[in-house]
Amino acid sequence: MGSIWKSKVLPRFASVFGSSKKKTAAAEAVKSFDESKEEYGREFEEKKTELQPKVAEIYEASPAPIKALVKKPTESGLKKNSSGVKKFLEELVKIEFPGSKPVSEAAVKFGSAYIAGPITFIFEEVSSLLPAEEELASKEVTAEVIEETKKEEEKEEEEEAVKGEETTPPASATETPAPSESTTTEPPPPPAEDAPAPAPEPAKA
Numbered sequence: 043m044g045s046i047w048k049s050k051v052l053p054r055f056a057s058v059f060g061s062s063k064k065k066t067a068a069a070e071a072v073k074s075f076d077e078s079k080e081e082y083g084r085e086f087e088e089k090k091t092e093l094q095p096k097v098a099e100i101y102e103a104s105p106a107p108i109k110a111l112v113k114k115p116t117e118s119g120l121k122k123n124s125s126g127v128k129k130f131l132e133e134l135v136k137i138e139f140p141g142s143k144p145v146s147e148a149a150v151k152f153g154s155a156y157i158a159g160p161i162t163f164i165f166e167e168v169s170s171l172l173p174a175e176e177e178l179a180s181k182e183v184t185a186e187v188i189e190e191t192k193k194e195e196e197k198e199e200e201e202e203a204v205k206g207e208e209t210t211p212p213a214s215a216t217e218t219p220a221p222s223e224s225t226t227t228e229p230p231p232p233p234a235e236d237a238p239a240p241a242p243e244p245a246k247a
Contacts, residue, residue: 068156071148075141075160082141086167089140096137097171104130112169115162121155128154134164141167 086093101112108126111119120127128149134142145160154161 064152065156068148068152071144071152072157072159075144075148075157075163078141078144079163082163083167085140089138090171093137093139094171097134097139097168098173100130100133100137101168101172112165112172115158115165117155117158120158120161121153124149124154127161131161131164134168139164139168 101109104112105126107119107123108130111123111127112130128146131142131146131149135146141160141164145157145164148157149161
């Protein structure tokens with residue numbers, strides 16, 4: 043009986059109480075963040091222009107699941123992609139994104155699912171700095187069209203060059219040298235015919 047208590051019952055109690063303490067500590071961290079949320083919001087507005095290119099770079103380098111969470115954060119998604127979320131928050135800390143440091147520390151300590159509220163706040167701020175999906179799609183399409191047009195133009199230029207080489211005859215075969223003045227001779231005039239001899243006069247009586 044004692045061995046069962048130690049091996050099964052006590053670990054369960056420890057797990058329950060440990061989880062309860064973790065939730066309580068996480069709730070305190072969330073409360074502390076909420077009290078500072080307005081301050082983070084003001085700082086974000088002041089640094090928005092400076093942060094935009096840095097945030098876009100971090101976002102583009104992130105895997106697809108994290109990009110989806112940034113746009114539409116969910117508690118289940120944060121829990122499922124906890125390690126990716128932590129890494130994304132660490133990148134935001136490096137660029138001094140307002141509020142990212144306490145949220146990143148709390149995520150490492152308690153897990154992303156326990157502080158879903160603060161993470162959602164940060165992700166919403168990040169998302170506001172990103173281009174709309176329609177704009178991104180338009181840029182991708184435009185880039186593809188430009189690339190295709192460039193390829194078509196290069197192909198046409200190559201075809202025209204090949205045709206030009208095939209249709210251009212050698213210069214020696216088409217050009218006829220102009221006759222030289224020194225070699226041109228006029229035919230001699232025809233020989234003059236002898237004038238007829240006058241008829242003899244008749245004899246006189």
